[in-house]
Amino acid sequence: MSKLTFNNSNPVFYTSLKAAVNKYFAEINKRKTGNIHLYAKAVILILSTVSLYAVLLFAPLALLPRILASLVLGFALACIGFNVMHDANHGSYSSRKWVNHLMGLTLNALGGNNFIWKQKHNIIHHTYTNIEGIDDDIAKSPYIRMCSPQRWVPAHRLQHLYTPVLYALSSMIWILYQDFEKYFKKKIVKTPLARMSAADHAIFWTSKVLYVVFYMVLPIWLTGWQAWLVFFLCMHVALGLTLSIVFQLAHVVEETEFESSTGDEQQIENEWAIHQVRTTANFAPGNPVISWFAGGLNYQIEHHLFPRISHVHYPAISKLVQAECAAYGLPYHSLPSFKAAVVSHFRFIRMLGREPILS
Template identity: 30%
Template sequence: MQKLKFTQDRGSLFYKELRERVDAYFTERNIPKTGNRRFKLKMFFYLAMNVVLYTLMITSGSLIAFYAFYLGMGISVLLTAFNISHDASHQVAVKSKFWNKILFQISFNLQGNNAYVWGKHHTESHHLYTNVEGSDIDVLNNPLFRMTETQELKWFHRFQWLYAPVLYLLYSINWFLFRDTLMLINYSSRTINIDIPKIEVFKLLLFKVLYIGYMIILPIMVLPFGWEHAIIAFVANHFLVSLIFVGVLGVSHVSDFVSHPEPNADGSLEMSWPMLQMKTSVDYNSDSRFCNFILGGFNAHALHHLLPNVCHIHYREILPIFRELAEKHEVTYMEMPYGQALKSHFRHLKNMGKHTNYQIREYAK
């Protein structure tokens, strides 16, 4: 991974005052930046939903109920990752480092994915060098997609905005089967490589086996519906989870409003780190209570990137501070309804498939 240097600009002053104002907000109210009682109730709700839905699935009396509870459980586990594990990975779900670690690993490892691998590339790559190819692990170097101007334009990319939804169906199952596993041998469509400790290699393989055990083998053993239904439910679950995952996160960083900055020859970006976050993130329905409850604050992505030390349960309260200071320091904060963000995502795919050089859209409220 190429490590980059940043420069000072008005984003630096914006970020400095933002941190001061947010710190003052929590100090004046004598409340922690971690999860509060409302967050703990939310945590109990999602964890309980996982257990209840799995129990109902594994004891289903009809095929319709089996599929319904299987898919419902898959969504519940994903929302647990959005709402609990993600904050725990940033040590802000609860005060205890130990319990943050446990909560972080629960949903990632139990989905057959490796929490260590995701945590490393999320905090040390994606958060640090957002949308910078060669430094942000989430910028794919995949021949089927062209996401940045530096990637080669091929004839079939003109259709990528049409076939993208089909390939998006494979996101989750590709993650389970290939993404982490290929990183073991440093062969991946991801733009960076990471070293994985031996204990994490063991855990990665162990939890994949356990995941297959309780998601496929156990239903086949205890339910009378036949092995083919367990396989179909498993694949359908991954399709559904993939669409939700990409639909929530893809529109934030893959958009014709956001930048894909390129570093200079000396490895420096002509902007500050806070400005990078503001130029590479689109927020949608940031004030929505429903979105905050369901998506764990992922819809307020720019705010999260700048303040990862604050639990998402507080986002709606500190958003006015965020907006006020962005306007004061003339830093563009891109927020819009979800429908507009989704259209922007597909416009980006369409334009990237047609043009070798095009300008990003100028955001206007």
């Protein structure tokens, strides 16, 4: 693990905020995990994806309906990731550990690996958010320059134009290459991968083989390779774009801050919770449609501060977080709409693509 630490000797902000949130849950007498609304949403999303998959395999679809169905399937798979997998792998989907583990394996059904993802996301990203050299979510250099400490290359002048293409390819790259790279290198950026048990290895290889069977072999066998290629590419374009855009809007926008790891003993000036607030942004708060599909990830500040609280509670506790930020003179980055967040992201990417002026 990184030698970088936070100034947590007197975490007054987080102590005060946690007390306010705990008081809220005590007053309403509800669990911090998911509820009937989340479970109903999980059923709707999973049944929808299974139905779409069956239609694509067994229905005699023309080209345009096949493209549209494949795009919708990719979007639906991303929504399962946001709503079911994400909460489950954070332990907030259910109060029962076995339920979280089972629903967390929906990531493997999408083609990923929950063991690697939990270390990459839960531990590294949620601890060292927006810290260059540690946080894998911004480690896209030299292809995309996502913060000023990263090295600039001439191709970055056009990155605001080609970044959407890379986002569209990102889920294929993740599933077919990056998981294997991390598995064999036993490293996530500079952080060693935790030791995998025999069961973890078995799940990794079994789920990867099943991915090839269900997303490649069966569709080619039942529909032919041309129809499969349309299905596979369109599905991943929608999946990759949806995942990338939603996650990048949370941290790579004009409003958020970044740090750089020197690789030596280093302490961040602020306590961990203040670092999370400064490096994270919400978007489209109060928009029930976006909140439903994005699994509350438009409330990223609340998620980063309380990852073990289910996203169904984020709109309510956001008022508490905003009040505490105001009381401690901290920023509360919140973009008013999805469009505003997308514009901020790509404007920031374009700015980073300009050649740095050396002093």
